[in-house]
Amino acid sequence: MDLPPLADPLDAPFETPLADPLDVDALRSELLAPAGPVARLDVVARTGSTNADLLAAARAGAPDRAVLAAELQQAGRGRLDRRWTSPPGAGLTVSVLLRPSGVPTARWGWLPLLAGLALLRTVTELTPLAAALKWPNDLLLGPPGGPAVAKCAGLLAEADAGGAEPAVVIGIGLNVRNRRDELPDGASSLHAEGAEVSRNALLAALLRRLLADEAAWRAAGGDPDAVGLLADYRAACATLGSPVRIEQPGGVSTFATAFDVDGDGRLLVREQSGATRAVAAGDVVHLRAIPGEQAAEQLG
Numbered sequence: 001m002d003l004p005p006l007a008d009p010l011d012a013p014f015e016t017p018l019a020d021p022l023d024v025d026a027l028r029s030e031l032l033a034p035a036g037p038v039a040r041l042d043v044v045a046r047t048g049s050t051n052a053d054l055l056a057a058a059r060a061g062a063p064d065r066a067v068l069a070a071e072l073q074q075a076g077r078g079r080l081d082r083r084w085t086s087p088p089g090a091g092l093t094v095s096v097l098l099r100p101s102g103v104p105t106a107r108w109g110w111l112p113l114l115a116g117l118a119l120l121r122t123v124t125e126l127t128p129l130a131a132a133l134k135w136p137n138d139l140l141l142g143p144p145g146g147p148a149v150a151k152c153a154g155l156l157a158e159a160d161a162g163g164a165e166p167a168v169v170i171g172i173g174l175n176v177r178n179r180r181d182e183l184p185d186g187a188s189s190l191h192a193e194g195a196e197v198s199r200n201a202l203l204a205a206l207l208r209r210l211l212a213d214e215a216a217w218r219a220a221g222g223d224p225d226a227v228g229l230l231a232d233y234r235a236a237c238a239t240l241g242s243p244v245r246i247e248q249p250g251g252v253s254t255f256a257t258a259f260d261v262d263g264d265g266r267l268l269v270r271e272q273s274g275a276t277r278a279v280a281a282g283d284v285v286h287l288r289a290i291p292g293e294q295a296a297e298q299l300g
Contacts, residue, residue, distance in 0.1 A: 014045070014071075014072075014088050014089075018071060018088060018089035019089065019177065020089060020176075020177060020198060020199050020200075021071065021089060021199075022043050022069060022071065022199060022200055022203065023200050024041070024042070024043040026200060027041055027043070027200065027203065027204060028041050030204055031067075031204060031207055031208070033065075036208070037065060037207065037208060037211035037212065037215070038065055038066075038067050038207060038211070039063040039064060039065040039066055040062065040063060040065075040066040040067065041066075041067045041068075041069075042066075042067070042068050042069070043068075043069045043070070043071070044068070044069075044070050044071070045070070045071050045072065045088075046070060046071065046072040046073070046074060046088070047070045047072075047073060047074070048073070048074050049073060049171075050068045050069065050070050050073060050093055050094060050095035050171055051095045051156060051158055051169050051171035053068055053095070054066065054068045054095040054096075054097050054169045054171075055158060055160050055167075055169050057097065058097050058099075058160050058167040058169060059160060059162060062097055063097075063099075064097065064098060064099035064101075064167075065096070065097065065098065065211060066096075066097040067094060067095070067096050067097070067207060068094070068095050069092070069093060069094040069095075069203065070093045070094075071088050071089050071093075072087075072088040072089075072093075073093045073173070087178065087182055089177070089199075090175070090176065090177045090178045090182065090189075091173060091174055091175045091176050091177070091178060091189070092172065092173070092174040092176055092199055092202055092203055092206070093171075093172075093173050094171070094172050094203060094206075094207075095169050095170065095171040095172070096115075096169070096170050096172075096207070096210065096211075097167055097168075097169050098111065098167065098168045098169075098170065098214060099165050099166065099167050099168075100168065100214070100217075100218050100222065101165065102218065102221060103217075103218055103221055103222035104221070104222060105161075105166070106264070107221075107222030107223070107224075107264075108159065108168055108222070109264060109265045109266075109280070110217065110222060110224050110229065110264075110265045111157055111168055111170060111214070112136055112137045112155050112156075112157040112170060113136055113137055113229070113233050113261075113265050114210075114213055114214060114217055114229060115137060115155050115157070115170045115172065115210055115214075116133050116136065116137030116138070116139065116155055117133065117213070117229070117232060117233055117236055118206065118209045118210040118213050118214075119137075119139055119153055119155070119172060119174065119206060119210075120132070120133055120139055120236055121209055122202065122205045122206045122209050123139065123141070123152075123174075123190070123202075125205065125209075126195075126197050126201065126202060126205060127190060127193075127195035127197060128144040128195070129141050129142065129143065129144060129148075129190070129193050129194075129195050130142040130143065130144060130145065130146050130147065130148040131148050132148040132236060132237070132238035133233070133236045133237045133238065133239075134151070134237075134238060134239050134284060134286065135237055135239040135240075135258065135261065135267045135284050136265065136267070137154070137155040138151050138153065138154050138155075139151070139152050139153035139154070139174070140152065140238060141188050141190070141193050142193070143193060143194065148238065149286075150186060150187060150188035150193070151186060151187050151188070152174065152175050152187070152188050152189060152190065152193075153172065153173060153174040153175065154172075154173055155170060155171065155172050155173075156170075156171045157169070157170045157171075158171070170210075172206070174190075174202070174206075175187065175188065175189035175190065175192075176189060176190050176191065176197065176199055176202060177189065177190075177191045177199070178191060178192065179191070179192065180192045213227075213229075217229060224263065224265070225263070230261065230263065233261060233265075234260070234261055237261065238286070239258045239267065239284055239286065240258055240259060240260060240261070241257075241258065241259065242257070242258055242286050242287070243255070243256075243257050243286075243287040244256060244257070244258050244269065244284050244285060244286060244287060245284070245285040245287055246267075246269065246279055246282045246283070246284055246285075247282055247283045247284075247285065248279075248281065248282040248283075249281070249282075254269075254271065255271070255272060255287075256269035256270055256271045256272070257269060257270045258284070259276075262278055264278075264280075266278040266279055266280045267279040267284065
């Protein structure tokens with residue numbers, strides 16, 4: 001079934017031609033089934049939110065492994081409903097629709113962590129940059145051989161359980177060509193870190209990696225241990241061992257030390273009282289130290 005009408009066709013011009021536009025024909029030739037893993041792939045010039053568009057398409061019956069990318073997203077959202085924007089053609093803005101039938105919904109929480117790990121692997125395969133994950137799925141980058149501390153990408157997973165076949169849409173925003181003066185404090189891009197990669201090549205490699213990893217996870221019934229996902233995520237997660245501030249819905253903040261990720265993908269932390277607990281949702285800020293009740297210095 002076709003995706004519902006989108007905001008703008010791909011050929012709608014921007015004032016300034018894009019330096020590295022996505023080539024939808026090349027992407028489809030490489031990625032569409034049966035030769036590739038993607039059931040449907042669309043690229044639009046601009047839209048409010050690729051996640052919102054693909055969730056609407058899911059309710060209308062769009063297939064498992066449908067993909068929507070945009071050159072410009074004008075109302076993108078991150079965790080805790082934060083807004084996310086990027087100049088036209090500067091980043092990768094893409095959403096992927098998954099219908100992981102056969103996987104218990106209790107294990108669907110692993111999908112954003114799996115996607116974050118797939119993004120990290122894609123970037124490290126195509127660039128020499130240092131990379132790590134901040135729980136649950138922010139991609140941190142740094143120069144080759146250096147620490148990875150600057151946020152370069154974020155993910156947002158949204159589930160739709162209203163249709164006959166439940167779905168999850170994973171939205172990914174990766175800073176690719178952004179200049180430093182286009183980025184907020186603490187953020188970076190592949191270009192700003194000295195890596196130049198075609199956005200087409202990045203998107204194709206990311207989709208192949210993400211959908212291959214998700215297929216293996218799905219075939220294992222979503223068991224993170226059976227496919228090595230839990231071990232691989234622990235190895236890639238810079239949050240583990242770090243003092244953190246956890247910002248949760250409702251404005252509640254907690255200072256703690258992160259020490260592990262459990263079998264459900266939750267972050268395990270030890271609070272200053274010595275009590276331990278599992279965190280399933282929230283935004284994590286890495287800290288240098290936690291003297292008393294105040295964090296000394298924020299890393300990002």
